[in-house]
Amino acid sequence: MPMLHYFKQSFLLTQWLILGVALLTLGGATGFNLYVERNRTESREQARLLTQAQVIQENLEQNLVAVSQVLADLRKETQTQQPKADTGLNGRLSMLSDAMPGVRTLLLLDGDGKVFASNRPELLGGNFAYRDYFKAARQNPDPDRLFISAPFKTTLGIYGINVMRIISGTRGEFSGVIIATLDSEHFKTLLASVLYASDMWTAIAHGDGIQFLMVPEREDQPGKNLAQPGSFFTRHRDSGKETSFLTGIVYSTGEERMMALRSIQPAKLRQDKPLVVAVGRDLNIVFAAWRRDVQSQGGLFGLIAVSSSLGLFAYQRRQREFARREAEVAETLAASERFMKSLTDNIPGMVGYWTRELRCGFANKAYLEWFDKTPEQMRGIHIQDMMGDELFRKNEPFISAALRGERQRFERVLTKPDGSVGYTWAHYIPDFDGSEVRGFFVLVSDITDIKRTEFALAESEWKLKTIIEAEPECVKILAADGTLLQMNRAGLEMIEAESDSQVIGHKLTEIVAPQYREAFDNLNERVNRGESGTLEFEIVGLKGGQHWLDTHAVPMRDVSGRITGLLGVTRDITGRKQIERKLEQLAQTDFLTGLANRRHFMSLAEQELSRTTRYGGPLSVLMMDLDHFKNVNDTYGHKTGDMVLQRMATLCRKALRDIDAIGRMGGEEFAVVLAQTDRERALEVAERLRKAIFDAEVPLEQGVPLHFTVSIGLATLTNADTNFDTLLSQADQALYDAKQTGRNRVCAYAHRNSVSMNGHTP
Template identity: 35%
Template sequence: MSLSKKIFRRFAAAQWIELAIALFVLGGLIAYNIAREHQRVEAVERDRLATQARVISRNLEFQLKGANQALLGVLEELREQSLLHHKVDTQHLRLLANAMPGIRAISVFDNQGNLISSNYPEFVGQNFSHREYFTTVKEHPSRETLYISKPFKGLNGRYLINVTRMVPDKAGGFAGIVTATLNPEYFTTLLTSVLYAPDVESSLAHGDGLLFIVEPAREGHAAQESRMIAQRIVQSGLLKMDKSLDVTVSRDTEAIFESWRHTSLIEIGFFLLFTIFSVSFLYIYQKHQRRYEQLATASALALERSEKLFRSTYDSAAIGMALLNLGGRFIKANQALCNIVGYTEEELCQKTFAEITHPDDLEANRSLMRELVAGACVNYQMEKRYFHKDGRIIWILLTGSATHDSRNEVLYFVVQIQDINEQKALQEKLKTQAFQDYLTGLPNRRHFMEQAAIELARVARYGGELSLLMVDVDNFKKVNDTYGHQTGDRVLQKLGEVSKAILRDVDLIGRIGGEEFAILLPETDGEKAREVAERLRVAIAHESLILEMGVPLQFTVSIGVATIADHAINLDTFLARADTALYHAKTTGRNKISLAH
């Protein structure tokens, strides 16, 4: 191995090691940044959820303290009235409940569970001894305890929680209860107020685990859903609550880290793209360095072979090829081009391209050559006409390009020429067939409909008279069945010939199907249209075809006539009116004219 190759390999290896170290460090920094951002997002979200839970918890503690004070006030009033011998004033209870947005009702029950006072007087007298908030206090009486009931369904169907205190008798025993029903609408509003994102969920549950309120109300979570949760237990030591209320605020972890995932994927994606780019660039760079000498030698060899191939291809090409100087004179022409234009190469080299180009195509050709010289295009293609040596015009497809020197100046033009005479003839034939009926030479249905629509639009815009004739050969099927389809074709051709002889140049006739023809008469009212139809009917009736053996054949037509009375009419309606009139003519005797009404 040569010294230069050893040095190159060592240098290349060092480059790969440096790149690997740089990518490793960059990848480590990106991974560290992604992990740190994850921790930051998690910490921020946990703190935010905890804050929302704390807001709800403090609000609930405030409400429970207020409810407790209200219950103590009612108890004091009961003691002043010798316990339960007198009812508490309903208006007073209503004022207490209305003063506290978190309380829906305040009620007093005797030791049998009978409701004796309430801000809802309609329920007074009913017995509620079966309710858990009553039985719990009765079974475990304590004058210091604030009882928190389990959620229960009220008379209106809503789930409620009661905050209750025992009413003691003179001996300190159980004499009844005074209870405050928490207002679920207030707590729903409270829980909703902390929903700062669509996926946030807040809930309030009893200490025994029974759920009271969930906002927003959902059927349930997906089986694989993971949530970040912040919880607070509402149980004030000063109130001596028998049960706690549990506040929960949570978020879907997928939503929490969605932005983090998006940013992380972008960073990872950029890192991967940078890695791919760096590795690819270094690989290509080193490969280029290794092959520089080989490519230089190979390029010189390839150029020599290319020139030989061009000379061989040029001489034996199936399409015409030629070189022209900047003045447009032929420098060289292959045999295929000579065959196309009929000149020998020597004859062509004494001419310019302008001398054999049709005058109508000359300026366009020169304009494209000027663009080529100016560098506005690298090549051009055009269809043009040449004059053959025998004088006839031939269509060719010409592709032109230019050869430049080292200063990018044009040396000469290279043109490729293909004979497209047959293609042009076929195009013209197809173009004619697209709008002409092959049998009669008249416009076909498509072409007639297009022209009729244009004429109808003109009349609708500028006004004027317009009439339409629908012409049908009488007993045409019988002609075909009796004399054969060739005779039927001759009948249709004769009808077309007679019609064209009678009609004006501005009139439009077309074969729109089978033996049916349509004729559009511009600037023609109903009476004039009837006269034209009658002349046509009579002329056809007097015509005859000479069949084999000299037998004459005469035929007749029925004609329906329609004239525009409403310029807003559409083409389909116009045709339908004329067709209806034609049908009337055929069903009432044939060989006659019928006017549309």
């Protein structure tokens, strides 16, 4: 007995150990899954922020390259001349500033800091020798250096950044500077265009750490010094890398954020200082969904741990009670007569004998206990008196058959005297004396526990089926050959089936989109080898609907561990795919006009040029710029200016073909790629478009409608080796000629000379 007690205690401890290991495994898996999900969330957001920062970086680099080229050209024109006031030069500066949406002001200062040319008449004659940016250029008169000034308050009270080049005299001495002041409003639009979440902000800072812009705008940010110990700016600058991704407390705002930073300092420009772009998101919002998952999964784990511990405690308590009762029965049996002990030790269940007169000749202890009788009460009792009338009527056919010499086996539900219900499996075995039946033996097995186990199993199966049917995602079981064996209601709805009879026994590859069938079959093969896997694929439902699905599949095994099929859980990700396509479209579209943005237009143009180069045929490019558009903004306001840009886009769509690519290059500048169009046909198209714009009008809330015109430059592909940048530059040169020769006209580029199709000037 002590040894038996020791093994029972050891078994109970083993059960607790198994439960503990299972809970630790589940907890570890849950924690690891949450850790992986957090890293996945951070990596995904990091990639998006770095991409948005790159968009700003590329745009700023393009602006700086363009401004640098303009400054170099102006220096070349003025370097051999004595600095002096020049009305024609002022006009040239005005035209250049209008053509560059990122530039607000162009200035030429002599060696004493006095303004002798500017696109802004109010600045002529002013002296800016006291400005830090002028001092820095005079102290380091490197003609090859592109100077980027720290942000400063202009005379107009707004923050600006100057891009400068040195003017050298005939002997190489410092003779002045050429300055382009960047337009903060233009870059605010750029920064706003990459915001895809309400908690985002973007910013541009000088390489010395002075904040230039932040969108959305905050009053205390422009001019703020970010070069503080431990700040994101300082960490990025000290890393020496072009790109950084940091998380923590932002010095400038005190917010906890993740941030992508990119330095802008192209080697070919030889900038004295870089610009730094920052794109950030609020960490709390980025990880909000993940924190909810932590709470829900942690709560579920706690519930599982508590319920399983309580369940095991209750089970062991019941087992101890069963063990105690078994010990009592064993002790009672040990005190019984030898015959009874021998019989009951070898034959489980109820054992009895009934005579032909249906009188009890023998009943073992189990028999007595079942019917709650004492040995004295049982001896000689009639079977009907023991069973009761109802049970006797049910058993009478079996009793009669046994007395005829026929063995009987049947199951019976019995109600005990104490009111409890038991289940038995009975054998009636005839007792022959020669050919005469003297009575029959009764062997009855108590199968109550087995029945209860069957009922519990059936209930468990029912609950599992109910849970699966209630599961909002598709749950399916496939045979090893891919045949569908079972699918819940959510899955049937997902594939547009009215009932499981439409799909059970069929292979799901029949509804998988053709381009994904091979991957779907490969997933099934991997699972049949014992692996698990996931797959995103598209289906065509039984009613023709197209859906994107994400499935996770694992092997199904029998009790011997043999793989018998596949268990898959699938969810409909059509909505997510639609959102992804919408985001891709938004990233390629100019938000104001609905046309392709510069980056997407350049991609479309390169594709069309590649097709033309490969298959042959003509190709033409139009560069268009709205005439005097700055006056429209200054006179009627930016809202009217936006209406003019939108009207321009509408006219382009109507006048051009679907195969033609149209893009807004920035500000009031547009570009068109005319596929399979030669020079003569392109001139006709451009002139027709110019006339349509000339005849168009923009209604105003007050006053007469607004009319506007456009200048168009045209270039046609003449050399298969020409790249698109060259073709666009040629069209831009033709546009410049159209502007110079009076605006509202079409000019075509031809070997450094432009051919003009004169449009009348209104």
